[in-house]
Every structure is written in structure tokens, then in C-alpha cells.
Amino acid sequence: MIVKLFMYLEYPFVRYAIIVGVLIALCSSLLGVTLVLKRFSYIGDGLSHVAFGAMAIATVLKLTNQMVLILPVTILCAVVLLRTGQNAKIKGDAAIAMISVGALAFGYMLMNVFSTSSNLTGDVCSTLFGSTSILTLTKWEVWLCIALSVVVVITFALLYNKIFAVTFDEDFAKAVGTNADAYNLVIAVVIAVIIVLAMNLVGSLLISALVIFPALSAMRLFNSFRKVTLFSAAFSVVCALLGLFISILWGTPVGSTIVTVDVFAFFLCWMVGACLGGIKR
Amino acid sequence: MALITVKELSLGYDNIEIANNINFSVSQGDYLCIVGENGSGKTTLMKTLLGLKDPLRGQILTGDGLMKNGIGYLPQHTDVQKDFPASVKEIVLSGCQSHCGFKPFYSRKDKELANENMEKMGITHLKGRSYRQLSGGQQQRILLARALCATRKILLLDEPVSGLDPEATYEMYRLIEKLNKENVAVIMISHDIDSALAYATHVLHMGSDVFFGTRAEYLESRLGKRYLETLGGGEIA
Numbered sequence: 001m002i003v004k005l006f007m008y009l010e011y012p013f014v015r016y017a018i019i020v021g022v023l024i025a026l027c028s029s030l031l032g033v034t035l036v037l038k039r040f041s042y043i044g045d046g047l048s049h050v051a052f053g054a055m056a057i058a059t060v061l062k063l064t065n066q067m068v069l070i071l072p073v074t075i076l077c078a079v080v081l082l083r084t085g086q087n088a089k090i091k092g093d094a095a096i097a098m099i100s101v102g103a104l105a106f107g108y109m110l111m112n113v114f115s116t117s118s119n120l121t122g123d124v125c126s127t128l129f130g131s132t133s134i135l136t137l138t139k140w141e142v143w144l145c146i147a148l149s150v151v152v153v154i155t156f157a158l159l160y161n162k163i164f165a166v167t168f169d170e171d172f173a174k175a176v177g178t179n180a181d182a183y184n185l186v187i188a189v190v191i192a193v194i195i196v197l198a199m200n201l202v203g204s205l206l207i208s209a210l211v212i213f214p215a216l217s218a219m220r221l222f223n224s225f226r227k228v229t230l231f232s233a234a235f236s237v238v239c240a241l242l243g244l245f246i247s248i249l250w251g252t253p254v255g256s257t258i259v260t261v262d263v264f265a266f267f268l269c270w271m272v273g274a275c276l277g278g279i280k281r
Numbered sequence: 282m283a284l285i286t287v288k289e290l291s292l293g294y295d296n297i298e299i300a301n302n303i304n305f306s307v308s309q310g311d312y313l314c315i316v317g318e319n320g321s322g323k324t325t326l327m328k329t330l331l332g333l334k335d336p337l338r339g340q341i342l343t344g345d346g347l348m349k350n351g352i353g354y355l356p357q358h359t360d361v362q363k364d365f366p367a368s369v370k371e372i373v374l375s376g377c378q379s380h381c382g383f384k385p386f387y388s389r390k391d392k393e394l395a396n397e398n399m400e401k402m403g404i405t406h407l408k409g410r411s412y413r414q415l416s417g418g419q420q421q422r423i424l425l426a427r428a429l430c431a432t433r434k435i436l437l438l439d440e441p442v443s444g445l446d447p448e449a450t451y452e453m454y455r456l457i458e459k460l461n462k463e464n465v466a467v468i469m470i471s472h473d474i475d476s477a478l479a480y481a482t483h484v485l486h487m488g489s490d491v492f493f494g495t496r497a498e499y500l501e502s503r504l505g506k507r508y509l510e511t512l513g514g515g516e517i518a
Contacts, residue, residue: 223366
């Protein structure tokens, strides 16, 4: 089995997939903790649908470099969602639902009307579930992914204390002069970047899983923000690697395999947490 | 000069006024208690003082070396905090964020200040514990230590004893009193009028009539007498 794995690793597209997969898993888990705690778990889903819509437009316009359109549109929506989240007129969850469903419908309609391929359902399915796209990455996309991940990780490390303060108690942070709105904006932009990155790996529909599971699993086991953040990063990377190897060896779809591994690992953490908690009490 | 002077302040949401003509000032060492029925704008006043909301009209002046971000704030609990994985140390340290500016990390001085304030609140032994597993009284002391990291001059307390059992409530009042004796000005919103009046030096009564004065003046005033009577708590005068 190991021999077979090393044989596959000879292929550049497999190596690309592993590099990109691990980086995305790392980035998405970093902000997952904040998102789950801020009750923004579903923003991942909402934004990924927006990214899907943008991708449909890019496909129809026959853009060779789809990122150029997808990234700005998703960032814009992340910012808009965050603004509406603070505005009481349309509450956060309703706004997310609205944009998400709208973008999904719009994207599917565009792809249907201006269909360029004969296998439309297959195309849509692979964009949503990311079944093949991670194995068709170009060198340019891999470098872009590496660069953006580095930016995300550095941003997160530098803003770690501020993110904690703003997430734990936004009013207090504002009262002592921290510009909470600005940091929320940065968080939104970073999330948008991560989601666009993650679309290549797990596809639109499964991005939420990559954001939520590491955070929830870590919260079962650890009690400080630092430990939860570190553990969820490690959890996410290990699960992604495991999922990738399984899917390479047995030919299962990459995205759903990773998420399945995440789900199992979550239940494991849950049980361990319950046992440890039971002993402590 | 007073730390905070409020002149002709009107409060409200979306241009609907909920309280107007509020005038008061707080100086070093004062203990101001804000009382009034629900919906009279107490929390809105607090948020306006903190700069979280803009006033409809009027002015809030700070003086005596108090910066706008130099106010220590003890907010009410939020939903988010119920299951938030954070250690006591991390939370208290986050009170130092105003000293950081654009620096990404806390300095050694910040950490010392956090330790000092944990000591002061008697929570040093809880340092590594998780916030969500502690009792209401312990949580309030943690948030108070955090507020102290942000200020040396003035504390704003929003219902500091709500949801606490009698012992923890007494403990909390005693801590606040101790801080007040150390020359920290206190502004406190409270429903617990008896105890609040037992410690306060000044009272701001909000509602259709606004009253501001010392505790003695309030107990003598028509407004104060009526309010205490409806609450059945006149015996402390």
C-alpha cells in the first residue's frame, strides 16, 4: 500500500493536490474557531455559493483565469454580509440565506442557459462537490494558493490577540478603543479568500464542514483559545492528509472523503472529551 | 475638574428619543448609581458614554487626564461567552488591548498588569481555568479584573450583580467598594436599589423625570421617595 502511495506521489498533480489540500485545511481551520463562536458558522456556506455563482459567470464569459472574477466578487459579498450583520434591518442569518440561495440559483441558471458542455449536471456536480478539480490544478493555481495561504497565516498570527478580543467581547473591545469594525472587515476578507481557495479542494457545498469540524472538535477537548486554535489547525491538517491518502488509494472523491474523515474525527474527539470531562467532574 | 461631564444629553434609537436633558458629572472617587425603570435608557446611556453609540444631542466631555478609551467597562454577559473556550488569563490580558495600539502582541508590562489585577480580584488561582466552567461570581471578578487592566480612573458597571447568589453579590459589592476607596470612580447601573444606595455617593435617576444629585439629596427628593416606596425599599434611609 505504501509502495502504491509512493508511486502516486511521483505524479506532479498528486503532489499539487496534497500541497493545496493541506494549506486550505490549515487556513480554513484557523478562522473556523472565530466563525463558530461568532455564530457565523454558515457564512462559509453562503460565501461558497456566491463563489459558485461567480464561477458560473466566469465560465459563461469564457475567462481563462476564473480567479480574477471569483475572488473580488466573494470578498465584496463577505463585506456586504458583515455590514448587514451589524445592521438590524436584515439580520445576519437571513442575509446569508438570501445571498447564498440567490447566487446558487443565478449561477445554475447561467450555466444552464449558456451551457458549453454536453454534461451539465456533471459539471455542476463537480463544482459543488469538488470531485475532480483538485486533481486538475495548474502550477499557477498552486503558487497562488501558496501565496494566499502565507498571507492568511501571517495575518492571523499578527491579529491573533485582536481577533480574540473582538470575538470574545466586541462591545468591550470597542469601548477601550479597538477598531472592532476594521478587524471584522479583515476577518471577512480573509474568510472570502479562504473560501475561494477551498472551492478547488472540497467544492462549494462542503466548505462549511472544513470550517466547522476542526473548531467544534477542538472545543470538545480544550479550554483556552490558544489551545483550541492550535489543535483545530493540527486536526484539520491531519484529517485533510488522511482524506487525501484514502481518496488517492481507493479512488474516492477527494472533497467528500476529507469531510467524512472530519466527521469521524469529530465523534472521536467528542467521545474523548466526554470521557475526560466525566473523570474530571 | 470632573472625569466625565455630561451636558444636555438626549438618547435614543433612529431619532426616537427615549431620554433627554440628562446632566451630570463624575469626579475622581465618586460612586454614581444609575437607577430607573426598564426602558428608561440606562444601558443606552452607558453605551453612549463608552462611545459605542452616538448621542442624539448634547455633549460628553472627558477631563482630568481621562482618555475616551480609558474607561473600564464591565458589560452584561453575552450569549457568545457561554461556551467560549478561553482561559482566565487570556480574558484578563485582553483588557490591555488599548495599550497595544497596532502592536500585535502584549508586552511584558501588560502581562504584569494582568497578573496584578488578577491578584487584586483574588482569582490568581483560577488563571489557567476555563471561563465557561466557572461560577457567575468568579466570571464577574474575571471581567472586573479585565476592566481594571483598561483603566486606573473610572469603571462603568452594567448590572454587576445580576444573576449572582446573595453571597457572591455581597462579595462583588465589597470588591467594588474597595476599588472605589482606592480612588477609582464608579458608575453603576443597578436594579438592586437598596444595596446600590448603601454604597453610592451620587444618584442619577432616569425616566420621565431626570434627577441627579448626591445620595442624601435623592433620598429627600420627591422622585426618590416615590421610587423607593414603589420598590418597598424605603427603610435604608
